Amino acid sequence: MSESKFKNPIFPDGADPWMLKHKDSNYYLTVTRGDRIQLWRSRSMTGLAKAAPVTVWTPEPNGPYSYNLWAPELHYIEDRWYMYYTANDGGGDDTRRVCVLQLEGEDPLKDKWIFKGVVNTAYAGLDGTVLSHKGELYFFYSGYGYFPEYGSAIYAAKMENPWTLTGQNVLISAPTEAWEKQGGMAINEGPVFLRRNGKIFLVFSASATWSDDYCLGMTSISENADLLDSAAWEKHPGPVFGKNVEQGVYAPGHNSFTVSPDGSEDWIIYHAYSYSEMDMNRSEGSKRSTRMQRFGWQVDGTPDFGDAISTNQWIPSPSGK
Template structure:
C-alpha cells in the first residue's frame, strides 16, 4: 500500500506576503516581500519550497530612491537572462515615490552577479510590476498611482523596448469599479500576473486593500490574437474569481503567482492569505493549491483551502 504524500498550508508563515514562483526545468525559485532586502529560495519540490536553499541577493541602500519598502519581487527568465522586478521607494514620499526597479543576471540566479538596471520608465508612480512575452513581444503591467479622485491604483500595460525600458503609451486596462474592489478603505487594483492558456490571456489581479478580509482576485480576459494594447480587448469579470472563505477561516487571499507541478500535468496557484478576520497585513502567509479549468477555457480557482487540510503534493514530487 502506497501512502499519499501530503503537505499543509501555510508554506511560509512569517513575512510570507506577495509570493512569486518561477519554474525553470526541475528547479523552483521562490520569492516573497522582505521589505529591506531581496531573498531568493530554490527547491526541487514545490511543496517544500520554503525549506529550500535560500540567500539574500540584494540589500537596499541606506538612502536613495530604492532604499525602503522593498515589496513584491518577481524573478523572470527572458531570452535566457534572469531578471528580478521589485517595488521600492525613498521611504519618505509615500505612494507617489514608488517605482519598479530591475536587477539583471547573465548567469545563475544563486551564483551569478545581480546588476542594477535602474527603474522602469512608467508614466505613473507605481508598484507590482510584472512582465510577459506574447507574440514575440515583451509587455509590462503594473499598478499605477495617479491623481484619481475615487480610487488609489489601476493597472496599466505597455510594450517594452527591453526588459527594463518601456516604449509607447501606458494603457489603462482596469480600475476599481465594483464594491469588491473597494474594500478596506481603499479602491485598489494591484498585483497583476499573466496566465496564458486555451488561446486566451488571463490577467489576474488583486483588488481592495491588502489588509482587508475582502482582498481578493479579479480577472481580465483577452483573446490571444487581440490587440492587447487596446483597452477594449480586455473583458473584466464582474465578480471575484478567488475570495475569502469564512467557513475555511481563510481571509484576504490574493497577490498570487502561477506555476505547474514538477511533471507539468497540474496547475497551481501560490498566494498569500490571513487566518483570522481583521488579522492585518502583518499576518499574511504563503499558501498554494491546485486549480482546474472550466469548459469555456477559463481557470477555476475554487475556494481557498483551510490550513488544517492535508493536500496531496504536486504530481511528480
C-alpha cells in the same frame, strides 16, 4: 509535511509570493522582505518550505529606492535573468517605482545582480510584471494614476528592452466596482498571467490588503487581439478567488502561478491571513502566509480557482518528482 501530502502555509511569513519553475527543473520562490530580496530554490514545490533563503540583493543605505522593497518577481527573458520589485525612498506613494535587476551569470542564487534602473512608467506605482507575446515584451503594473478615487489601476505598455518602456501607458483595468473598493481604497494591483484555450487571462488583486475582502479579480483577452486595446479586455463581473470564512481564510491575494513537476497540474500560490480583520488575534503585526493549492478549468475554458483551503486540511502534493 510529508512526501504525499502537505498542509498550508508553506511559509508562515511570506507576502506577495512569486514561484517560478525554470527549465533547469528547479522551483524558485521570492516573497516580500521589505529591506532585501531573498530567493529560495528546490527541486520540488513543497521542498521550498525547507530550503535555506539566500539574500541576493540589499539596496544601498538611504538611497532613492532603498525602502519598502515589495513584491519581487523573478523572470527569465531572452536568456537572461531579471528581477522586478517595488521600492521607494521611505516617503509616500508618489516616490514608489518598479526597479529592475539583471543577473551577470546563470545562477540566480550565486551570481551577481546589478541594478539596471527604474522602469520609466508614466505613473508612480508598484507590482510590475512582464509578458512576452508574439515577439514583443509588454509591461503591466499597478499605477497610482487612476482618478477620481484614491487607489491604483492596472496599466500596460510595450517594452523596447526588459527595463525600458516605449509608447503610451494604457489603462487595462480600473477598480470601479464595490468588491474592488473594500477597506477604504479602490485597488487593482499585482497583475499576473495565465494562457490557455486561445486566451490570455490577467488575474489581479482587488481592494485594500488589510481588508478581509482583499481578493482576486480577472480580465481576459483573445491571444490574437491587441493587448494595448483596452476595449478588447473583458472583465469578469466579480471576484474569482476570495475569503472563505468557513475555512478560516481571509484576504487571499497577490498570487503567482506555476505547474507541478510533471507539468500535469496547475497551481496557484498566494498569501492570506488565518484571522479576520475584526479578530483580536490579528494584530497590526500579523503576517500574511504563503499558501498554494491546485486549480482546474471550467468547460468554457476559463480558470476555476475553487475555494481557499484551510491550513488544517491535508492537500495532495504536486504530481511528479
